Amino acid sequence: MASVETVRGPVELESLGQTLMHEHVFVLSTEHVQNYGSDWWDEEARVADAIAKLNSVHEKGISTIVDPTVWGLGRDIPRMQRIAAQTPLNIIVAAGLYVYEELPHQYAYRGPGLLLDVPEPMVTDFSRDITEGIAGTGVKAAFLKFALETPEPSPGVERIARAVARTHVETGAPITVHTSGPHQTGRIAVRILREEGVDLTKVVIGHAGDSNDLDYLTELADQGVLLGMDRFGLDLFNPTAERVKTITALATRGYAGHMVLAHDANCFIDWLGGAHDAVRPAVMPNWHYEHITDDVLPALLEAGVTQAQIDTMMIENPVRYFTPGGAA
Ligand SMILES: [Zn+2]
Numbered sequence: 001m002a003s004v005e006t007v008r009g010p011v012e013l014e015s016l017g018q019t020l021m022h023e024h025v026f027v028l029s030t031e032h033v034q035n036y037g038s039d040w041w042d043e044e045a046r047v048a049d050a051i052a053k054l055n056s057v058h059e060k061g062i063s064t065i066v067d068p069t070v071w072g073l074g075r076d077i078p079r080m081q082r083i084a085a086q087t088p089l090n091i092i093v094a095a096g097l098y099v100y101e102e103l104p105h106q107y108a109y110r111g112p113g114l115l116l117d118v119p120e121p122m123v124t125d126f127s128r129d130i131t132e133g134i135a136g137t138g139v140k141a142a143f144l145k146f147a148l149e150t151p152e153p154s155p156g157v158e159r160i161a162r163a164v165a166r167t168h169v170e171t172g173a174p175i176t177v178h179t180s181g182p183h184q185t186g187r188i189a190v191r192i193l194r195e196e197g198v199d200l201t202k203v204v205i206g207h208a209g210d211s212n213d214l215d216y217l218t219e220l221a222d223q224g225v226l227l228g229m230d231r232f233g234l235d236l237f238n239p240t241a242e243r244v245k246t247i248t249a250l251a252t253r254g255y256a257g258h259m260v261l262a263h264d265a266n267c268f269i270d271w272l273g274g275a276h277d278a279v280r281p282a283v284m285p286n287w288h289y290e291h292i293t294d295d296v297l298p299a300l301l302e303a304g305v306t307q308a309q310i311d312t313m314m315i316e317n318p319v320r321y322f323t324p325g326g327a328a
Contacts, residue, residue, distance in 0.1 A: 004322040005140040006064075007077070007084035007091045016090065017063030019318035022176065022206055022230035023289060024067055024266035025050050025083060025091070028074040032270050040274035047083060050267040054087040057289040064090040065289070066262075066318070068145040068176050068206070072098030074270075077137045092322075095129035096145035096164055097122065098178065103156030111159075122163035123170065130171045142322060144168055147178035148185040158192065165196030174202035174321050176228070181210030181237065186220045200224035202321060204260060210237045212246045214253075221250075221258035226317060230262035232296050233287035240286065244296065247313075248303040256309035260317050261296070265289055 003010035026046070033041045054065070069075050077093065084091050097104070107122060109115040129141040146164045148157065161177075168175050175198065177189040186205040193203055201224045208217060209229035221227055229247050231237055250259060265287050272279050280287065286295065297310060 005142040018314045019064040020262040021260035022262035023065040027269040051086045058089045060293040066092045068094045070096040094145045095126040095141035100149040126167040144175045151183045176204040231264045233291045244299045256312045
């Protein structure tokens, strides 16, 4: 039987169970913590808090989270190993790069035709994460991530997108793209990935659920991709009631097989600095791992989405995404 790599090693796909397809454990810059974090970052307390939160969502019936925290968001696999050892939840981790505009200097001078004329180093690095493991930990990435936030991708962002696509072609690993709902950058993702020969059924258009434009969403889904209805609780981008209405409309039109669910939540995000604990519950009270189980699924059922359609979105689509090989 096919399996998927998690922080604790391979897990049979059939045992993934209910899966949240886009959650972070921490979004945390190492440089930020090392230089300005002494007031607000307590490693032991935050790790314990994360374990408690992950165990709590597991008790609610979620078996797996898919964590696209790559370079740019603070990937730290040794810390994830500590956490994964103390929760039954499966955690699937990623390779890739999260930037909106500027390529990191660490890749700017290395690559085909550059100062150091070598094969694309991002493909080398991402592929190693998938085939050998990340940073000597033995933990393997099971999917790839990049970001398309601006209406027109910068040359650096486009280079990252194509490096991710080529890594997919080499390794078969599926892809999640951070896209902008307002700028409808899912279209750009589909164009670039198609040009590179990516199997579009292995692509999640992340944050598609920030949009309620059914023409945009069905146009994407009709090309084979999965729509990431994955920011429940981030009401400032799109309130829960609107997200529920959009999913219901899509499910009614036969698109349950093209949607996955999540919150894009985390246990701590250093973008809020020391104000995190004060600001977050006040401004984003539902932005946590249990909002879908507690509130969204009952609302979907109430709106007419069937339990079978929920199982498709939460269990079957994630399994298909991580199943090696072509379209099922
Ligand atoms: Zn995210």
